[in-house]
Amino acid sequence: MMPKKSASSTIPAAPSLATSSPATSTPPEEKKAAGVTFDTWRRGWQRSLQTLWSLSKVLVPLVMLTSILDQSGWLVTIGHACAPLLAWMGLPGEASVGLFLGFTANLYGAIGAATPLNLTVKQATIFGIMLVVAHGLPLEGVVLSRSGAPGVTLTVMRLLLGMALALLVNLLWPGL
């Protein structure tokens, strides 16, 4: 789920208020009893399709782009440039495109870019650990700043931490 940006301006007040996401415009109910109704399923279904649609708009071009880069051989060229750095983390150089997309945009782009690479379990896990800690840095950094936390410092910390963890897991995990 990628929450819409507008939610950061109209701040969700309480956990239960997070219900009324900007995507589906359910009428604001003052006091709602706890319980799963048909409406829950309907809302979940609708929202998942909306999310999927908005993601596809990002995902499809990115997967296609990487696939074309891959088939044309350019991905290998880019990969060679980044290979020494990524080798420390046990990743092939071609993963750099996915990492860059993940750091700057979101996880969906990163996964899209990494799909054609056929990573091993170890590589995919390292890739995942690094990105799960550090992703969508510009947007999430702004969100953190808006909440009053030191966004820039935390963002730098995430990036360094993600890389450190990738190095560490690569060192501790024997084999490929």
Place this chain on the structure above:
Amino acid sequence: MTFDITAVLGISLMEAAKQVGKMALILIPIIIFLEILRDLQIVDRGARFFGPAMRYFRLPGEAAIPLLVGLVFGILYGAGVLVQEAREGKLNKRQLTVVGFFLAINHAAIEDPLLFTILGANYLLIQAVRFGVAIVLTLAFAAWYLPPIKREQSERQWAAATESSGPVSRKELHP
């Protein structure tokens, strides 16, 4: 280098379609599941449950709400609750920084690691590393950055949090 554009485009389009399909398989159940969590108000209840544990992070019980919301629904919602609590004076700037620290590392914990199983990653390892690192680093950071909570104060939190049962309202959590 000759380059059959239709073939290349065709292959890339197929890859993209496969990817969207996999994403649908993961996302649709997750989002429906999150809707169910919301309507059962499990997060509100969980916040009450975890309130007392917040003292290990040297935080007041109220901090459990933004933490849990961020962990389940994502950083955007967690930060939203954070702003609100700060505005109401329930968290000061330093406490808010500690909550932000945790959430920066670990948020949307149901969804994020699951996405990487598409690539064949080890789900449990990703989850364990992320939670482990977030908890350990936040404990260390809080111990250094925040003053210790007074004993009497934390006992009052215990009492408030364990007092009555039944569905929680925010009012009960913050009398």
